[in-house]
Amino acid sequence: MRTAVLSCIHGNFEALNAVLSDVDDQNVDRLFCLGDLVGYGPHPNAVVEMIRSLDIPTVQGCWDEDVVEGLNACECSYPSLLAEKRGRQAHEWTNQEIHPEVRAFLAQLPHTLRDGNLCFVHGSPHSNHEYLLPEIDAFVAMERVLSTGADILFCGHTHVPYVRSLDSGELQIKIQQSKQDQSISFTTPLKRIVNAGSVGEPRHGRPNATYVIYDDSTDQIALREVEYDYQKTCAAIVEKGLPAIFAWRLSKGMEFAERADDPTHICER
Amino acid sequence: MSYWAILSGIEGNLAAYEAVLKEIQRQRVEALFVLGDVISPKADNEKLINRLTSPRRGELVPQVCQGWWEEQLLILHGLGRVGEPTELIDRYGIQMTKTLWDSVPRHLVQWIQSLEFGIFEFDCLLIHGSPVSVSDELTPETPPIQMLDRVMRMDANYLFCGRSGLAFEYEVQQGKVLTTVTTLDRQSEPEPTSLRPRKIIGVGNIGRTAGQATYTIYNPDTNALKFCTVRYDSAKGFQTKR
Numbered sequence: 001m002r003t004a005v006l007s008c009i010h011g012n013f014e015a016l017n018a019v020l021s022d023v024d025d026q027n028v029d030r031l032f033c034l035g036d037l038v039g040y041g042p043h044p045n046a047v048v049e050m051i052r053s054l055d056i057p058t059v060q061g062c063w064d065e066d067v068v069e070g071l072n073a074c075e076c077s078y079p080s081l082l083a084e085k086r087g088r089q090a091h092e093w094t095n096q097e098i099h100p101e102v103r104a105f106l107a108q109l110p111h112t113l114r115d116g117n118l119c120f121v122h123g124s125p126h127s128n129h130e131y132l133l134p135e136i137d138a139f140v141a142m143e144r145v146l147s148t149g150a151d152i153l154f155c156g157h158t159h160v161p162y163v164r165s166l167d168s169g170e171l172q173i174k175i176q177q178s179k180q181d182q183s184i185s186f187t188t189p190l191k192r193i194v195n196a197g198s199v200g201e202p203r204h205g206r207p208n209a210t211y212v213i214y215d216d217s218t219d220q221i222a223l224r225e226v227e228y229d230y231q232k233t234c235a236a237i238v239e240k241g242l243p244a245i246f247a248w249r250l251s252k253g254m255e256f257a258e259r260a261d262d263p264t265h266i267c268e269r
Numbered sequence: 270m271s272y273w274a275i276l277s278g279i280e281g282n283l284a285a286y287e288a289v290l291k292e293i294q295r296q297r298v299e300a301l302f303v304l305g306d307v308i309s310p311k312a313d314n315e316k317l318i319n320r321l322t323s324p325r326r327g328e329l330v331p332q333v334c335q336g337w338w339e340e341q342l343l344i345l346h347g348l349g350r351v352g353e354p355t356e357l358i359d360r361y362g363i364q365m366t367k368t369l370w371d372s373v374p375r376h377l378v379q380w381i382q383s384l385e386f387g388i389f390e391f392d393c394l395l396i397h398g399s400p401v402s403v404s405d406e407l408t409p410e411t412p413p414i415q416m417l418d419r420v421m422r423m424d425a426n427y428l429f430c431g432r433s434g435l436a437f438e439y440e441v442q443q444g445k446v447l448t449t450v451t452t453l454d455r456q457s458e459p460e461p462t463s464l465r466p467r468k469i470i471g472v473g474n475i476g477r478t479a480g481q482a483t484y485t486i487y488n489p490d491t492n493a494l495k496f497c498t499v500r501y502d503s504a505k506g507f508q509t510k511r
Contacts, residue, residue: 139417140422147414165447168447174442223452
């Protein structure tokens with residue numbers, strides 16, 4: 001079975017259409033979506049309607065959660081006051097733009113989906129807001145997969161696609177309790193984290209949409225990059241009154257200079 | 270050579286706390302840490318908190334962090350990390366909300382609110398549950414990778430915790446994993462990752478078992494650990510609130 005996994009569409013209807021066309025050409029049997037259907041982009045309603053009409057199993061992303069529950073993060077969500085100001089502008093615009101049925105749809109999305117040995121989340125199994133970057137400590141990465149009970153953990157949120165294999169994991173443990181010693185050897189077979197990248201707001205250095213396909217018959221994962229008319233989306237961002245920087249970074253396929261100091265930090269609020 | 274005394278779960282049991290204080294005065298303890306659950310819904314919390322905040326001449330000033338009961342109380346006062354006392358009600362029933370509310374005078378809530386979530390000293394994290402939450406209960410039966418994750422979250426070498434009430438020493442002695450990262454533009458060579466040894470220490474419990482208090486003595490210079498149990502006369506002064 002071939003499974004396509006999309007993430008972080010961010011109201012970019014042009015990019016979503018391009019990816020769905022590419023999915024059609026790839027003999028895919030089914031699709032999963034890892035959330036962040038809205039935010040930043042100019043067409044949140046159209047994107048949600050498309051996902052709903054195709055009945056794609058979808059988890060809730062951090063933007064979907066924030067639009068439903070209201071912004072309630074501490075300053076940790078933004079690397080600077082300027083970034084916070086822009087983020088709030090985009091949040092408020094999206095909040096006013098979306099239809100009630102779209103909000104209701106986003107509200108009922110689950111945090112996690114499981115299918116056999118596959119698990120699907122937006123950020124991490126612990127939080128929609130945690131970034132599983134490819135360079136996080138290998139043991140931390142291993143814990144994130146093992147905590148789900150799955151062999152492959154699909155996530156998004158970072159907007160940069162990657163596959164990280166964690167093989168031949170071993171831990172040697174010694175426990176002393178009630179004056180008794182015990183030694184444990186813990187081993188784990190191959191586990192993988194697959195980041196699906198971003199359909200609508202890529203940050204891998206090019207403006208193309210990205211997603212992944214997993215083929216369980218070959219156990220292969222393909223990272224897909226799809227060209228589309230991103231300038232159309234950029235024009236719509238400016239036309240709708242969203243911060244122009246969102247159009248600029250979409251055209252570059254990169255995060256602007258500001259990055260969070262601690263991407264693993266999870267807001268407690 | 271100096272030592273730390275690390276306590277958890279006094280749970281309003283002043284007699285037990287007094288017994289431990291007496292015991293540690295005989296040792297060369299230079300720092301006293303209390304890892305939460307100072308209060309309990311059925312104890313004379315005011316007396317205990319006054320004892321903690323006003324040590325006698327020559328006694329150590331305890332460094333206290335927040336525990337599960339303190340977190341529940343703050344939630345009741347609208348000062349917690351979550352809005353509803355769901356965990357408290359699920360565990361003990363709705364009646365417990367009033368019992369807990371009544372057990373701590375309002376003027377002491379500010380002191381409880383001022384407590385740190387955890388304390389970092391040298392390479393040691395001292396905390397009630399874990400960096401995840403006060404409710405996170407680490408025991409020797411917790412999955413090894415989860416134990417490792419909890420100690421690595423704050424990049425500590427030693428994590429002292431009290432949520433389980435158990436006294437144990439859990440050492441992740443060594444570990445390895447082979448990682449490969451594939452991006453759109455490149456595939457890395459398999460890279461072995463290893464880790465330095467880390468320890469999770471359950472520090473025991475002071476007040477839960479009448480007549481018996483367990484705590485931990487730690488030497489930050491040599492990293493030596495010792496679990497101590499003090500037996501005391503609980504009938505003499507358990508300090509249950511009347």
